[in-house]
Amino acid sequence: xxxxxxxxxxxxxxxxxxxxxxxxxxxxxxxxxxxxxxxxxxxxxxxxxxxxxxxxxxxxxxxxxxxxxxxxxxxxxxxxxxxxxxxxxxxxxxxxxxxxxxxxxxxxxxxxxxxxxxxxxxxxxxxxxxxxxxxxxxxxxxxxxxxxxxxxxxxxxxxxxxxxxxxxxxxxxxxxxxxxxxxxxxxxxxxxxxxxxxxxxxxxxxxxxxxxxxxxxxxxxxxxxxxxxxxxxxxxxxxxxxxxxxxxxxxxxxxxxxxxxxxxxxxxxxxxxxxxxxxxxxxxxxxxxxxxxxxxxxxxxxxxxxxxxxxxxxxxxxxxxxxxxxxxxxxxxxxx
Amino acid sequence: xxxxxxxxxxxxxxxxxxxxxxxxxxxxxxxxxxxxxxxxxxxxxxxxxxxxxxxxxxxxxxxxxxxxxxxxxxxxxxxxxxxxxxxxxxxxxxxxxxxxxxxxxxxxxxxxxxxxxxxxxxxxxxxxxxxxxxxxxxxxxxxxxxxxxxxxxxxxxxxxxxxxxxxxxxxxxxxxxxxxxxxxxxxxxxxxxxxxxxxxxxxxxxxxxxxxxxxxxxxxxxxxxxxxxxxxxxxxxxxxxxxxxxxxxxxxxxxxxxxxxxxxxxxxxxxxxxxxxxxxxxxxxxxxxxxxxxxxxxxxxxxxxxxxxxxxxxxxxxxxxxxxxxxxxxx
Numbered sequence: 001x002x003x004x005x006x007x008x009x010x011x012x013x014x015x016x017x018x019x020x021x022x023x024x025x026x027x028x029x030x031x032x033x034x035x036x037x038x039x040x041x042x043x044x045x046x047x048x049x050x051x052x053x054x055x056x057x058x059x060x061x062x063x064x065x066x067x068x069x070x071x072x073x074x075x076x077x078x079x080x081x082x083x084x085x086x087x088x089x090x091x092x093x094x095x096x097x098x099x100x101x102x103x104x105x106x107x108x109x110x111x112x113x114x115x116x117x118x119x120x121x122x123x124x125x126x127x128x129x130x131x132x133x134x135x136x137x138x139x140x141x142x143x144x145x146x147x148x149x150x151x152x153x154x155x156x157x158x159x160x161x162x163x164x165x166x167x168x169x170x171x172x173x174x175x176x177x178x179x180x181x182x183x184x185x186x187x188x189x190x191x192x193x194x195x196x197x198x199x200x201x202x203x204x205x206x207x208x209x210x211x212x213x214x215x216x217x218x219x220x221x222x223x224x225x226x227x228x229x230x231x232x233x234x235x236x237x238x239x240x241x242x243x244x245x246x247x248x249x250x251x252x253x254x255x256x257x258x259x260x261x262x263x264x265x266x267x268x269x270x271x272x273x274x275x276x277x278x279x280x281x282x283x284x285x286x287x288x289x290x291x292x293x294x295x296x297x298x299x300x301x302x303x304x305x306x307x308x309x310x311x312x313x314x315x316x317x318x319x320x321x322x323x324x325x326x327x328x329x330x331x332x333x334x335x336x
Numbered sequence: 337x338x339x340x341x342x343x344x345x346x347x348x349x350x351x352x353x354x355x356x357x358x359x360x361x362x363x364x365x366x367x368x369x370x371x372x373x374x375x376x377x378x379x380x381x382x383x384x385x386x387x388x389x390x391x392x393x394x395x396x397x398x399x400x401x402x403x404x405x406x407x408x409x410x411x412x413x414x415x416x417x418x419x420x421x422x423x424x425x426x427x428x429x430x431x432x433x434x435x436x437x438x439x440x441x442x443x444x445x446x447x448x449x450x451x452x453x454x455x456x457x458x459x460x461x462x463x464x465x466x467x468x469x470x471x472x473x474x475x476x477x478x479x480x481x482x483x484x485x486x487x488x489x490x491x492x493x494x495x496x497x498x499x500x501x502x503x504x505x506x507x508x509x510x511x512x513x514x515x516x517x518x519x520x521x522x523x524x525x526x527x528x529x530x531x532x533x534x535x536x537x538x539x540x541x542x543x544x545x546x547x548x549x550x551x552x553x554x555x556x557x558x559x560x561x562x563x564x565x566x567x568x569x570x571x572x573x574x575x576x577x578x579x580x581x582x583x584x585x586x587x588x589x590x591x592x593x594x595x596x597x598x599x600x601x602x603x604x605x606x607x608x609x610x611x612x613x614x615x616x617x618x619x620x621x622x623x624x625x626x627x628x629x630x631x632x633x634x635x636x637x638x639x640x641x642x643x644x645x646x647x648x649x650x651x652x653x654x655x656x657x658x659x660x661x662x663x664x665x666x667x
Binding site (some may be wrong): 044045151153154181182183184185186187189190193208210211212214215216238248249250251252253254255256257258260264266267270271 | 378379491492493494521522523524525526527529530548549550551552554555574575578579588589590591592593594595596597598600602603604605606609610
């Protein structure tokens with residue numbers, strides 16, 4: 001198989017909280033993102049999805065672990081080499097109202113990446129910016145405006161244009177449509193998908209909105225309290241969620257398809273604190289299927305079904321039985 | 337059925353430095369006892385302004401009701417003095433706000449804030465009110481002993497439960513929930529929706545549920561009103577509107593929405609942006625974005641017309657067809 005564009009190995013990011021201890025924002029995650037793929041990263045607030053994104057584009061330094069871009073360990077690079085890699089890995093932020101400098105003209109906002117990376121010739125910058133406006137579908141007169149003169153959708157388009165400025169291969173989209181209205185959200189999602197085809201981009205698409213993730217990504221990773229609890233192809237994950245958290249999450253999304261009646265799993269309580277977590281299953285306190293076993297071990301993310309990774313001891317035992325013999329397989333089928 | 341609330345031809349505007357923002361333009365709405373109505377629309381559609389007009393909490397200097405009447409159980413509210421309205425608010429009509437972090441006062445305990453409702457409207461002593469506050473907390477699934485705590489000691493979902501407890505304290509006839517779950521995570525949102533569902537059966541209050549999330553409305557409401565640029569452009573039962581939307585805006589809204597049960601390859605994006613309430617277009621407010629726009633849409637403001645027994649649309653295209661049909665049957 002080809003080498004994945006992005007390979008994340010045992011990535012950890014802890015924050016020290018005064019008087020309280022260590023906040024395990026991202027706790028030992030492993031991910032491969034092949035070139036041209038959109039990997040959706042979903043989870044609720046505080047689960048570490050944005051921290052993962054920020055670490056990938058080196059806006060945060062990891063506590064430990066490695067990230068490979070085309071086989072190059074990005075955190076081992078220094079100086080010029082590091083800068084070169086940063087050009088190839090960009091980010092689109094959540095809130096287009098706060099991610100653009102209000103004091104700068106759009107033209108200056110879009111020129112900045114070139115200047116930082118040593119391209120100072122005005123004619124070249126202008127040519128590049130014009131190209132950016134073309135591919136994102138913006139009119140030229142936008143250059144002479146300030147961010148406050150634009151609506152949310154156009155602002156996010158500028159955020160996207162800025163991320164594309166240095167011709168990257170990999171873009172972290174950190175909730176790029178969460179702050180936008182439904183009718184604008186569709187415009188931005190379509191733009192992102194068109195650009196991906198045109199420029200052969202690879203996305204890590206971070207969002208809390210599972211409907212959006214289902215629409216845009218080929219694979220989905222579900223995060224809970226700093227850990228990836230499930231990873232599968234989008235269709236597979238939505239059709240057969242295996243982890244109890246994913247099941248609850250999917251059942252909780254309000255849908256506009258009023259004919260589809262669903263069993264709703266209501267989780268009790270809130271997401272527990274990620275500060276000094278116990279070495280047990282992170283979902284233990286809220287899991288409707290939890291047993292004593294879950295309190296003893298921290299389940300690793302394992303391949304349970306073809307191309308379907310889950311970190312749950314319950315799922316594991318089921319599959320084991322399945323491979324034992326046909327009798328237990330029958331039992332299992334009747335159970336299901 | 338008795339009408340709990342009836343809004344007739346409401347016009348609300350805000351004065352700003354850039355000019356007058358026409359937030360609500362000729363809105364008509366009524367809600368019956370025990371009915372659950374969803375009010376849906378995008379940012380700036382006038383949903384919250386409508387809600388604030390009902391309880392008269394518009395910003396005092398800048399916001400004003402220019403025209404129209406609001407009847408609550410037959411009593412006209414817009415011209416009533418402040419002390420009368422104070423007796424209504426939180427007692428007969430109450431509201432759950434969007435952001436539970438900012439709608440609770442950080443320097444008072446939860447007990448004091450819920451208890452205040454009882455002291456104000458039922459003249460209870462502090463001790464009695466405190467006890468009642470504890471009971472209300474139990475109803476929304478929070479242990480009564482937590483009345484002594486401050487808002488910052490609660491999580492987001494819990495705070496919203498506190499907001500719900502306070503708003504239901506007097507068993508109001510009308511409850512307005514303004515995006516009560518927008519600031520919450522999906523699993524917490526499910527908890528809060530479940531709670532509202534339980535409580536609405538228990539108390540049989542009329543509910544106006546404001547949301548931009550069509551899925552949330554479908555969970556809770558029987559009827560839904562779609563707002564655009566300050567007026568209702570489509571109204572009907574959830575069943576009708578979700579299955580067979582008639583207004584081009586509503587149709588566009590559903591087409592642009594990714595859903596977990598749909599298999600759309602590409603979303604159909606609506607062109608343009610939400611109309612600027614500072615300079616609204618003449619005629620139908622949706623005409624600059626409408627894919628089916630006609631010449632007359634630019635001059636004539638369509639009225640909300642009945643097209644089926646439980647379905648109303650404000651669109652010249654539909655109302656004309658309706659009229660034609662009627663004519664043909666007469667002939």
